[in-house]
Amino acid sequence: MAAPSMKERQACWGARDAYWKCLDENTEDASQCKKLRSSFESSCPQQWIKYFDKRRDYLKFKEKFEAGEFQPSRTTEKS
């Protein structure tokens, strides 16, 4: 399977960005963005979709973490 060309990469990133923008607007409610999700899935290799989903999770986690929304768990507090 050949690697995506520059054009295909850019199409994939565009679809990803549109999908992520929709998620931003709908506070991560994926049910509102089904059409963009399927467009994203058809524009990108499966590995990339998994990768970008993980990346999204990480970026959201990082945002929350930096906003100080995480408390140490009770077990780590006690240890």
Added chain:
Amino acid sequence: MLARAPKAWHGFFPLKLLALPRIQGGQAGQVRYRPFSRQGPAETGRLGQPQGPRLRTRLLITALFGAGLGGAWLALRAEKEQWRQQQRTEALRRAAVGQGDFSLLDHRGQVRCKADFRGQWVLMYFGFTHCPDICPDELEKLVQVVQQLEAEPSLPPVQPLFITVDPERDDVAAMARYVKDFHPRLLGLTGSAEQVAQVSRSYRVYYSAGPKDEDQDYIVDHSIAIYLLSPDGIFTDYYGRARSAQQIADSVRRHMATFRSVLR
């Protein structure tokens, strides 16, 4: 005379600090006022003199002094940057990265080894063609650096290199397809699994192929850095994701300037 002289100086702040010790020196102090006598003969005591020309002259001299200080500060800062960079280069040299030779195939199928790049500055990046976003971004950045430096005719051209960490999939044809989208001079390098392992080890590049999915596709986890090699083939510096094209170009320019003056 001596009693009046301090008053004449008080509008002239920076030199007042220099003048004070002299004022305290008795007779010798008067002789030392000579260098500043461009203030005009009025300086040595006639308080009735109009303030106009003396004030202008003093302001001018203060401004020149300030400009001199500013210039000195900028020069010192540039020197500090240069020194810091030299320290870093020295530390990296001691780390002995990229010492061994490598033998790889370029994207036209020609064998290339490290000696082929002697005499050129080289910016190299390790990645793979199936990379989702990081490699294209870093290569774009690398290309921007090359283009910025190309725009300056006095600087030698920089050779951009892309070395794959995925020799299983990135054969010569795949590399050719990939590099053409970035820059006409971007050279792709690939080889056997052993050759890639050797060059990666040499440049301390970590890479690890991830699990394959149903399409047999996989992502290669790898360290991300753009390496700078000097014309004598020595690893000189590296730049991580956080550095912008502008910062990298500035650093390369500094290395080029130092290199010429030290070895030629």
